[in-house]
Amino acid sequence: MSDRVKIVLEFPVRSSAPMLYNFLSTPSGLAEWFCDDVNSRGDKFTFIWGDSEEVAFLVRKKQSQFIQYKWDYDESDEKFSFEFRIEIDELTGDGLLLVTDHVEPEEEQEMRLLWQSQINTLLRTIGS
Structure with a gap:
């Protein structure tokens, strides 16, 4: 496996942290914007896109x-595969x-575009 690249994307949001967190951490919230459906049992999340399924485990929250997930096929030394972090300026x-x-x-640009598209869908969903 090649060395992976860490990418961090920032998106301004107009939403309360608890509401946004719900869309990032619950099966019903994730199914609104991230995939077609999500099933969860404990820390195991099964993400469904059409006929395709991918399993990730909740690592830390x-x-x-913030919430961190790791794909079940991810054999890297990274503690998590992807993370959502919410920062609210108190002032x-x-x-x-x-x-x-x-x-x-080799997938960096494609993944940046995919995340931008996915998060834009999330922002439309929450009215931000």
């Missing part, structure tokens, strides 16, 4: 702040969603 109330992913170098 902190309510309304202005402005929000920022940070998406961190670890990707193969």
